[in-house]
Amino acid sequence: MRIALSLGLAALFLSAGFAMAETEKPKMTIKEVMKVVAKDKLLAKVTDGKGTDEDKKKLLEVFEELAKNTPKKGDAESWKKLTASIVESAKGVVEGKEGSIETLKKVSKCGDCHSAHK
Numbered sequence: 001m002r003i004a005l006s007l008g009l010a011a012l013f014l015s016a017g018f019a020m021a022e023t024e025k026p027k028m029t030i031k032e033v034m035k036v037v038a039k040d041k042l043l044a045k046v047t048d049g050k051g052t053d054e055d056k057k058k059l060l061e062v063f064e065e066l067a068k069n070t071p072k073k074g075d076a077e078s079w080k081k082l083t084a085s086i087v088e089s090a091k092g093v094v095e096g097k098e099g100s101i102e103t104l105k106k107v108s109k110c111g112d113c114h115s116a117h118k
């Protein structure tokens with residue numbers, strides 16, 4: 001009886017955890033991310049191979065926030081895929097994976113995303 005109860009409670013906490021992750025509020029809006037990526041040229045710095053470890057971490061952070069946003073324009077599935085591949089390759093850059101900077105350059109093309117979502 002007690003085991004069943006604690007299992008039930010554990011399940012409750014787990015699903016609450018998932019629900020929270022699902023609705024997690026982004027800390028930055030898309031525009032704020034764009035400012036860091038574009039105006040401060042953080043993405044260009046990193047893809048030019050001039051980024052420090054700090055720059056790479058910061059870039060990954062802002063892309064993670066970007067992925068939590070929902071754009072006003074375009075298909076939600078397409079946004080998810082695009083931002084997931086950007087986050088994935090930014091992670092590779094932080095980890096120093098071979099070829100990751102090239103991949104990041106390819107998946108984070110400003111125009112590709114803007115034509116679909118801006």
Ligand code: HEC
Pocket residue numbers: 030031034037038039043044071072082083086107108109110111113114117118
């Ligand atoms: C993953 C998608 C994506 C990528 C990649 C992306 N953008 Fe954006 N960008 C957007 C969206 C969506 C908006 C519209 C935001 C809004 O109006 O809320 C936007 C808006 C902007 C704006 C206008 C911001 C404002 O304050 O109105 C600028 C400038 C910009 N992007 C520059 C860039 C540059 C430069 C790059 C490439 C280095 C880039 N973006 C890459 C999705 C992206």
